[in-house]
Amino acid sequence: MNVMVFDIETVPDTDSGRDLFALDGLSPGDIGKAMAHLRQQKTGNEFQPLHLHRVVAISVTLRSRDSFRVWSLGNPDASEEELVRRFYDGIDRYSPDLVSWNGSGFDLPVLHYRSLLHGVAAPRYWEVGNEDRAFRYNNYLGRFHWRHLDLMDVLAGYQMRAAAPLDQVASMCGFPGKMGMSGAKVWDVWLEGGINSIRDYCETDVLNTYLVYLRFQMVRGHIDAAGYERECELVKDTLQSSGKPHLEQFLVAWNGAPGDIAREPLTD
Numbered sequence: 001m002n003v004m005v006f007d008i009e010t011v012p013d014t015d016s017g018r019d020l021f022a023l024d025g026l027s028p029g030d031i032g033k034a035m036a037h038l039r040q041q042k043t044g045n046e047f048q049p050l051h052l053h054r055v056v057a058i059s060v061t062l063r064s065r066d067s068f069r070v071w072s073l074g075n076p077d078a079s080e081e082e083l084v085r086r087f088y089d090g091i092d093r094y095s096p097d098l099v100s101w102n103g104s105g106f107d108l109p110v111l112h113y114r115s116l117l118h119g120v121a122a123p124r125y126w127e128v129g130n131e132d133r134a135f136r137y138n139n140y141l142g143r144f145h146w147r148h149l150d151l152m153d154v155l156a157g158y159q160m161r162a163a164a165p166l167d168q169v170a171s172m173c174g175f176p177g178k179m180g181m182s183g184a185k186v187w188d189v190w191l192e193g194g195i196n197s198i199r200d201y202c203e204t205d206v207l208n209t210y211l212v213y214l215r216f217q218m219v220r221g222h223i224d225a226a227g228y229e230r231e232c233e234l235v236k237d238t239l240q241s242s243g244k245p246h247l248e249q250f251l252v253a254w255n256g257a258p259g260d261i262a263r264e265p266l267t268d
Helices: 014-020 028-043 080-094 103-118 151-155 166-172 183-191 195-219 225-240 245-256
Strands: 003-012 053-064 067-072 097-100 148-150
Touching (some): 003 014, 003 103, 003 183, 014 028, 028 183, 067 195, 067 225, 080 103, 151 195, 183 195
Parallel strands (some): 097 148
Antiparallel strands (some): 003 053
16 A cells, blocks of 8 residues: 655745736735735735645655655756646556645645646546546545545544644654744745755655654554554664755654654563
């Protein structure tokens, strides 16, 4: 079984904002400020509607057979269209079980709109059983299906008032949580040309999500304590051999955090 955890990072879609709000002649930074001001006036906060988010990074972990990988799709200078296409191509190729944190409420709707904008076909993702009967009662679109597991939604019992932030849940479980950045800083970092930092941050987010997923798999009885420990060790070995400073820092933070079951000796 292929399991793919994913996360996206976005910035305001200033190209659409320029057209929709008659902001010709302004720089992207000023368009972003104008969009934030208009949104603040309308809703009381600056968070843009989902169709006005531009995807600048998509990071994934893939657990397949005996391997575990973590990476960001495309090169740092890849276009949004390429990132979105690569994401859906991965689903077409592997038909993985998708795992996210608030993917149903944010990541997937954003990707829907961006695929619509760029004309990216994703037949496997949109399959609901017309061509493949296996998808009739378990597809990527059904909220209560398991082909896409939105951990935040499931752990909250599908009650938004019970939803918790990934950073706090990960830290509570003994994982590193946020490391040096948050989603609120992505726009400023993007304007400064810091796409590599954004991709690194996104990769640590999917690692946190994957580790929470492993813990969830244990508490729901899909793996036992020994299996959980083996999976955690596989992740640690991958990070140790990655040669990437941000992944090695994640490993150091993880090894130094309290409450990590994987570091506890197993007893009969």
